[in-house]
Amino acid sequence: MFKHLLVPVDGSEHAARAVDVAGDLARHYGAKVTLLHVLTRAGGYQVPSELMAFEKIEHLRVTEHDIIEGAGQEILAKAEQRARDRGASDCATLLESGDPAGHIVRAAKSRGADLIVMGRRGLGDIGGLLLGSVTHKVSQAVDCCCLTVK
Numbered sequence: 584m585f586k587h588l589l590v591p592v593d594g595s596e597h598a599a600r601a602v603d604v605a606g607d608l609a610r611h612y613g614a615k616v617t618l619l620h621v622l623t624r625a626g627g628y629q630v631p632s633e634l635m636a637f638e639k640i641e642h643l644r645v646t647e648h649d650i651i652e653g654a655g656q657e658i659l660a661k662a663e664q665r666a667r668d669r670g671a672s673d674c675a676t677l678l679e680s681g682d683p684a685g686h687i688v689r690a691a692k693s694r695g696a697d698l699i700v701m702g703r704r705g706l707g708d709i710g711g712l713l714l715g716s717v718t719h720k721v722s723q724a725v726d727c728c729c730l731t732v733k
């Protein structure tokens with residue numbers, strides 16, 4: 584039924600659970616998985632240790648953009664490994680920068696995804712709210728199916 588799953592990840596536990604579900608579905612349907620991370624200034628990025636070590640050894644100045652981009656790549660690499668561990672064999676990653684909901688909606692359309700699998704909440708995780716703002720916007724704006732994972 585589903586051929587192409589778009590899985591937006593923000594590095595949260597919620598998104599990691601969405602990756603598990605997406606990996607399982609991909610194996611079941613033989614579907615392709617595209618993992619998408621959108622860089623934002625609000626994402627609580629952790630600088631990858633390799634990057635910090637590299638800066639020290641090479642005496643290089645690493646810009647804030649390099650650090651954030653490295654952290655975004657790391658989020659994607661971990662998510663891809665997790666999806667593959669669940670049995671998704673056809674995985675691609677996509678790194679964008681800007682408004683997460685806008686990029687998710689555009690990527691779903693331009694890449695022809697027929698299912699979006701995302702966390703119900705994300706890094707914000709303010710108690711009491713059922714749905715994060717990115718999930719809320721995406722589920723209202725997309726034409727394809729959208730599965731939110733608790």
Ligand SMILES: Nc1ncnc2c1ncn2[C@@H]1O[C@H](COP(=O)(O)OP(=O)(O)OP(=O)(O)O)[C@@H](O)[C@H]1O
Nearest residue numbers: 591592621701702704705706707708715716717718
């Ligand atoms: N920057 C991002 N890049 C890719 N996917 C994202 C990004 N931010 C959120 N998502 C996706 O949306 C899901 C819900 O996150 P969302 O940001 O809506 O909730 P929140 O962080 O708890 O609340 P809010 O951001 O509104 O304070 C995440 O599990 C992830 O799948």
Ligand SMILES: [Mg+2]
Nearest residue numbers: 705706707715
């Ligand atoms: Mg958020």
